[in-house]
Amino acid sequence: MTVVGTRVRQPGVLRLGLARTGYEVRTYFRERDAVVFIFAYPIIMLAIFATVFGQNGATVGPEPGIPFAQYFLPGMLATGIMLSSFQNLAIGIAVERDDGGLKRLHGTPLPPASYFLGKTGSVLVTSVVQTALLLAAAALLFDVPLPTSGTAWATFAWVFVLGTAAGTLCGVAFSSVPRSGRSASAVVTPIVLVLQFISGVFFVFNDLPPWMQDVASLFPLKWMAQGMRSVFLPASAESWEVSGSWQHGATALVLLAWAVAALVVGVRTFRWQRRDDG
Template structure:
């Protein structure tokens, strides 16, 4: 046996063990998530309720067409991509930010530090939870939009491929940012008071709740630095007809910009988690 065989075998066995622990952690996190009814309401059902509210109240949205006239879009059609982006943000940033902050201060992470679970398996469990619950939430939103409000969904495979990569990039980057943001609250009791206002401001400033064209010019430009604005743009590009691209800030869907922006936020989230995540909070 060569000298390199044993270390490689040990490394492969360790990787397989970590993957098994991570898979078990994903299942545990998903079960725990759906057992907490308040969490399910505010991060899973809240975007569904908002879609129904906005679609029922506004009925249609009016946009300038660039030629002195205007274009009307059914409100449900406009808000469906926005609520999908909002759901990604809530499941990632808000849910994980609050959850990890509470786990750190109530001793859960300290207890996990005394187990054989490596930190990467715990983090993979959180990311897996965000992906699984995000997929379930997206399916519910799409079904409500189609069945309750008659939103026409795309039939082209390319549109759903765009939806898929925007969803995955957005979910992973939001989840990583939520875990990093969990270091901000001083205690678990203050986590919701610290994180939820940040999430709300980001959504309002990105045109999730308000028609984007009605935002001040400076706010429209500033929103380009926020990941949720790019997630919403990517969702609109995937779900809305091509002619609606003329209503965007630059008159195009700019999917290259979406991929670049979400990729940057994904890398930034990885760096922040690597720098900030600890089993035990240090004073």
């Protein structure tokens, strides 16, 4: 029995954000083609590079060297985070805006903060699942040794969290760049591919031209890959870096800077409706 005049307490922003996360995750996994591509892509690329470059026991670096599968795993982890966060959101939000979904959602009582919490929660869930699958494939199929120390896993955790945060915020901010949902993939995908080529994902970073290394250093993917290398490569590999160091401090600062900058830009430029919709 409802008492007339009784004020119904509305759910809080966090509770609505958690509910929105569940909705976003369910919607995400219904897009099976996108899920297969984003989850399988890093595993397939790791298999290709490990097979092609690792023939006849070839290794990376000075003797005795590191197996190619082990060397390329950190880059694939970084690119997986980028696919799940930046690429997924930059394209997905642009499509939602183009088909009018964002405009309709903005007209409901759902707080904007809960919408963005839902997107963030969805990225965290998908990134964790993707990372777990990639680590399992690397260990079981390619005998890549996983870290055994708590310090290494702690480093993995903060690189993962900061990388996911930077990628998520950049994806939200960049979603306003494509002029339509149809053009979003054509705008976002080439950027992701170029960053992978220059950031030490597909090639040994030290082997890239110096100017390319300098350009890559401006973007978060290079720092995510370098941070992951510090976790999954032996301590001796630190001397192979351009700076001769893992640069954990610089990695944290760059990822934080990108996250903050993307947040500022996103707050100023995010649109709930198409440009031609008033």
